Amino acid sequence: MHLPLLPLETFRPRWCELGMHVVIEREQVLAMTPQADDGGVRIGMRRGGVSAIAPDATMHDRDAVKEQAALNGIAMSLLQYTPEVALAEDNANLLLDVTASLRVFGGRLALCRRVRTSVDAMGFTAQIGMAPTAQGAWLLACRRGNRSLARARRVIRMDSLTRRLDALPFTLLPAAGPYRDWLDGIGCRTLGDLRKLPRAGLQRRCGKDVLDALDRAYGDAPELFNWIEAPQTFSAKLELPDRIEHAEAVLFAARRLILQMVGWLTVQQLAVSRMVLFLEHERGRTAIEPTPVEIALAEPAWHEAHLIRLLKERLGRIELSGPVIAIRLEAVDLSAMMPPTESLFPEPGGTPADYHRLLELLTARLGADSVLAPAAEADHRPEISNQWRPAASIERFAPVMEMGPTRRPFWLLEKPLALLVREHRPFYGSPLQLINGPERIECGWWDDAFTARDYFIAQGNESACYWVYRQRVGDEIRWFLHGLFA
Amino acid sequence: MSASAATIVSECPHAIWRADQMGSCRNPVISTSHPALDRELPNGGWPASSLIELLLQQPGIGEMRLLRPALATIARQRRIALVQPPHLPQIAAWSSWGLAPAHLLWIKTARSADALWSAEQILRNGSCGALLFWQTHVRSESLRRLHLAAQESDIVFWMIRPLSSAQDSSPAPLRLALRSAHAGVAIDIVKRRGPRRDDALYLRLDDKAAAPFNTTSLNHAPVDRRAPAVTASRNVPAALV
Numbered sequence: 199m200h201l202p203l204l205p206l207e208t209f210r211p212r213w214c215e216l217g218m219h220v221v222i223e224r225e226q227v228l229a230m231t232p233q234a235d236d237g238g239v240r241i242g243m244r245r246g247g248v249s250a251i252a253p254d255a256t257m258h259d260r261d262a263v264k265e266q267a268a269l270n271g272i273a274m275s276l277l278q279y280t281p282e283v284a285l286a287e288d289n290a291n292l293l294l295d296v297t298a299s300l301r302v303f304g305g306r307l308a309l310c311r312r313v314r315t316s317v318d319a320m321g322f323t324a325q326i327g328m329a330p331t332a333q334g335a336w337l338l339a340c341r342r343g344n345r346s347l348a349r350a351r352r353v354i355r356m357d358s359l360t361r362r363l364d365a366l367p368f369t370l371l372p373a374a375g376p377y378r379d380w381l382d383g384i385g386c387r388t389l390g391d392l393r394k395l396p397r398a399g400l401q402r403r404c405g406k407d408v409l410d411a412l413d414r415a416y417g418d419a420p421e422l423f424n425w426i427e428a429p430q431t432f433s434a435k436l437e438l439p440d441r442i443e444h445a446e447a448v449l450f451a452a453r454r455l456i457l458q459m460v461g462w463l464t465v466q467q468l469a470v471s472r473m474v475l476f477l478e479h480e481r482g483r484t485a486i487e488p489t490p491v492e493i494a495l496a497e498p499a500w501h502e503a504h505l506i507r508l509l510k511e512r513l514g515r516i517e518l519s520g521p522v523i524a525i526r527l528e529a530v531d532l533s534a535m536m537p538p539t540e541s542l543f544p545e546p547g548g549t550p551a552d553y554h555r556l557l558e559l560l561t562a563r564l565g566a567d568s569v570l571a572p573a574a575e576a577d578h579r580p581e582i583s584n585q586w587r588p589a590a591s592i593e594r595f596a597p598v599m600e601m602g603p604t605r606r607p608f609w610l611l612e613k614p615l616a617l618l619v620r621e622h623r624p625f626y627g628s629p630l631q632l633i634n635g636p637e638r639i640e641c642g643w644w645d646d647a648f649t650a651r652d653y654f655i656a657q658g659n660e661s662a663c664y665w666v667y668r669q670r671v672g673d674e675i676r677w678f679l680h681g682l683f684a
Numbered sequence: 685m686s687a688s689a690a691t692i693v694s695e696c697p698h699a700i701w702r703a704d705q706m707g708s709c710r711n712p713v714i715s716t717s718h719p720a721l722d723r724e725l726p727n728g729g730w731p732a733s734s735l736i737e738l739l740l741q742q743p744g745i746g747e748m749r750l751l752r753p754a755l756a757t758i759a760r761q762r763r764i765a766l767v768q769p770p771h772l773p774q775i776a777a778w779s780s781w782g783l784a785p786a787h788l789l790w791i792k793t794a795r796s797a798d799a800l801w802s803a804e805q806i807l808r809n810g811s812c813g814a815l816l817f818w819q820t821h822v823r824s825e826s827l828r829r830l831h832l833a834a835q836e837s838d839i840v841f842w843m844i845r846p847l848s849s850a851q852d853s854s855p856a857p858l859r860l861a862l863r864s865a866h867a868g869v870a871i872d873i874v875k876r877r878g879p880r881r882d883d884a885l886y887l888r889l890d891d892k893a894a895a896p897f898n899t900t901s902l903n904h905a906p907v908d909r910r911a912p913a914v915t916a917s918r919n920v921p922a923a924l925v
Contacts, residue, residue: 553763553811560791560802568792572775572785584774586790606780608748609771661866662745682744682771 199313200325200339201272204290205229208268209258211321211454214439218255220248228260265290268322271434271454273426275316277461279309284423286336293332293423306352320454327351329359332423333415337363337389340370356417363415364390373407389415428465432529434458441480441521445513448477448522452509455527460502463535469498472531475509479520486520493562496590497554498533504555511562557590566590578641579649580680584610605634605655607665607681614678617666624666624677628659636668655683707877709734709857714840717753718887725858726877730754732840735831735856739847739874743770743818745864747844749889752781755814758840759787762813765806767791768799769818800826807833807841814840828855850874 201207205221206229218234220227227243237252248255273283273292282295296309303309310326317324327339328351338351353359366389368374368381374392380403386392392400393412401409413419434455442448452475463470472494479486493508560569571589575582617624624630635654642648651667658664665681701707706726713729715722722728730736740747748755755764764787766773775785789812793799796819803817807830817830822845834841843856850861854875861872868888873881 549811552809556805556809556811559805559809564791564793564798564802568794570790570792572778572788572790574775574779574785580774580776583776584772586772586775589789606774606777607744608774608777609744609769610774611771660741660745660864662742662864664744681774684744684746684748 199276199292199294199317200327200336201269201290201292201317201322202325203229203323204265204268205260206231207322208261208264210439211450212318212323214321218252220252220255220257221260222248222257223260230255270426271436271458272317272320272322274428274434275320275454275457275461276313277426277428278316278464279303279313281425281465282423283426284332285426291336291339293336295332295423306354310352316457320457321450325351329353330356331359331415331417332421333411334359334363334417337366337370337415341366360416364388364393368392371408371411373411374404377404377408428462432459432462433526435524435526437524438522441523443518443521445477445516445518445522446510448525449506449510449513451525452513452527453506455525456502456505456509459527459529460500460505463500463529463532467535468532469500469535470505470529470532471495471498472529473505474528474530476526476528477518477522478524478526479518480523482520488526489516489519491516494590495554496558497551498536499555500535504558508558508562511559514563515565561588561590578639579647580606580610580639582642582647605683607663608684609682611680611682614667614680617677617679619677624656624679626656626658626664626666626679630656630658630664630666632656632666633663639667651678653680701877704879706879709877712838714754714757716750718750720885721871721887724873724876724878724881724885730840730842731858732838733835734841734858735827735834735854736840736842737854737856737859737874738842738844739850739859739861740844741847741863745862746869746889747862750862750869750887751816751842754840756781756783758813759783763787763789763811764814764816765789765791765812767803767806767815767817768793769816796821800830803830804833807837807839810837810839812839814842816842816844818844820846822849824853824855831855 205223206219209221210217210219210231218231218237218239220230220234220239222228222245225245227239227241227248229241230239234252234255237255239248239252239255243251245257248257269285269290269292273285276283276292276294280294280296280299284293285291286293294313300306300309303312306328310328314324314326325339325341327335327337327341329335329338330353334353338353341351350362353362367387368389368391369378371389371392374381381392386395389412392408393416397409410419414421436451436455438448438451442451455475459470459473472492475491475493476488477491478488491509491512493505493512495508499505557569566588569589570586573585573587575585577583615626617626617630619625620629632654633656636652637654638650638652640650649669651669653665653667656664656666663683664679665683666677666679668675668677670676708727709731711727711731711733713725713727713731715729716725725731738747758764766788768791773788773790775788778788779785791799791802791806793802799817799819800822803815806812806815822843827843830841830843847861847863850859850872856875858876859874861874863870863872863884865886868886870884870886872884
């Protein structure tokens with residue numbers, strides 16, 4: 199995979215808003231945005247020329263360290279497709295051995311599409327070449343051109359690879375760079391021409407590297423790679439190109455970190471159950487502590503789409519205390535990845551994992567106190583026994599106390615409603631007629647909420663049933679409405 | 685009716701619906717356990733994967749007891765989600781119906797947009813078997829969106845709204861208005877796939893109250909309503925045309 203715009207996209211990822219940006223190396227323009235191109239900036243222009251032609255353009259000096267970090271990040275995220283990812287000798291190139299992954303991801307084209315989507319989501323442009331040899335694939339990927347060439351960059355058979363490579367200019371080969379003028383002078387333009395030269399003479403004049411690279415590309419010599427090794431713990435940091443004032447805008451940048459984490463999780467065969475996203479703020483007069491956004495999952499997960507959805511709902515609820523300039527993602531709690539057990543006949547209503555995903559999603563947007571499951575307490579007082587707890591935190595359900603033949607209304611009022619009394623009868627819309635009762639609930643002498651109430655089932659004129667109780671307050675007897683028989 | 689049309693009708697009776705017939709749908713249905721109500725509903729029960737509107741005079745008039753047999757059938761296997769109920773649901777009532785409380789999920793929301801979002805997520809996720817959604821003001825686009833989401837799922841989806849919204853148009857194929865009546869509910873069928881029914885259907889909900897402790901006090905209770913009227917079409921029967 200070749201990343202032609204890496205120097206630029208290190209500073210301005212693709213999801214950034216457009217603008218005139220120019221990357222400069224050794225006082226010459228190396229890359230620029232399409233807007234800068236429209237403004238008249240050309241590759242190879244000097245710094246003074248750029249500021250004269252396009253005074254609005256922002257100039258960045260090329261940052262090799264940042265580029266390397268970005269490349270490592272991409273490599274990490276691509277680990278989800280194959281454990282064998284290597285950095286090529288020349289920078290801005292990655293090599294992936296996908297021989298073993300083709301069937302899992304549904305074939306070559308589907309895999310190419312997925313890799314491209316992932317790299318797109320991280321904010322980079324990728325040119326993907328595919329060939330039986332890594333060096334060959336890399337040469338094909340480096341070939342300049344637009345998207346219509348995507349098919350020309352993929353070959354499967356060795357003889358078609360030889361044919362395609364023969365037509366490529368030899369300048370793509372980094373080892374041949376120093377001898378460019380000399381080779382041009384003897385009429386050598388393509389890799390095919392280069393191969394036709396006598397090997398002994400070429401080795402004497404150009405050294406071993408050119409021949410070695412050629413042999414590897416054409417499959418005449420074996421290739422050796424240093425595959426990337428994933429670190430033991432995951433913590434990735436990303437500096438943002440702009441100051442971000444809305445929490446939701448952080449999502450694009452966070453997506454890149456999540457992709458990296460997904461790659462890391464896949465290769466380590468782990469699943470994350472708690473992760474923290476730190477939003478680092480701009481340093482004003484006083485340093486502001488980074489805002490942690492903690493996401494706990496009911497069931498460990500390693501799927502990109504689910505994690506991003508949770509993060510989106512969570513970020514939607516956050517008020518930023520200041521502009522964000524960098525974000526850091528840490529995987530805190532990890533567990534071994536458990537692949538789902540597939541049953542032969544799918545159950546109606548999906549798997550328990552589906553239900554956990556639903557709970558997580560609802561909790562992420564509404565908060566844990568709004569997604570509730572029953573957690574009944576053994577108590578006779580209805581307001582105490584009727585406890586609801588966050589559904590995500592309940593592991594097992596306690597048995598509900600047996601109530602015997604007594605009846606309870608389905609709706610319970612949050613606060614008992616004091617009723618008027620007319621003609622010695624409680625009144626709620628109409629005079630209430632007591633049709634069942636009393637049922638004495640008298641308990642709580644051991645704590646502060648002592649209650650002694652007589653509960654009745656009452657019926658109004660419009661024949662709805664109510665659950666009312668009578669309580670002695672001082673000398674007076676008062677009636678309260680506590681529930682509705684729905 | 686020409687002879688060719690008659691052959692078509694005899695060949696595919698399900699493809700043609702006559703205005704005096706009860707409609708049919710392909711969705712599975714869950715019986716209401718009230719034979720009188722089953723007779724009035726297309727396919728004889730609450731349809732799954734469709735929006736059902738219950739329009740209530742006020743909360744607490746017997747809506748949960750009306751749904752109770754259907755909920756009991758669903759809760760044997762799957763969960764039931766309550767979104768934005770008007771009061772606290774009481775666990776003891778649920779378990780006294782012989783149902784496992786573990787199958788209840790209560791979603792509280794502060795804003796109506798959140799409630800609609802939650803309902804849609806539950807429908808799309810499909811891990812619950814039934815969804816009861818209380819909402820007073822809801823726009824027609826939202827209703828359509830929920831109905832579409834319901835069609836993609838296999839969830840029985842009741843939306844409970846105030847009686848005043850019976851005037852508004854709604855994409856729901858089944859709309860019932862519930863009024864309180866003596867020892868039961870009176871159901872007006874506002875909309876269904878089938879002939880129009882003008883008079884209310886009275887359903888006695890037997891477990892409305894336990895045995896009265898004082899029978900004498902019920903002497904002047906109103907007499908039970910008459911049995912439900914038979915379905916009649918307002919149109920002239922098709923056979924006469």
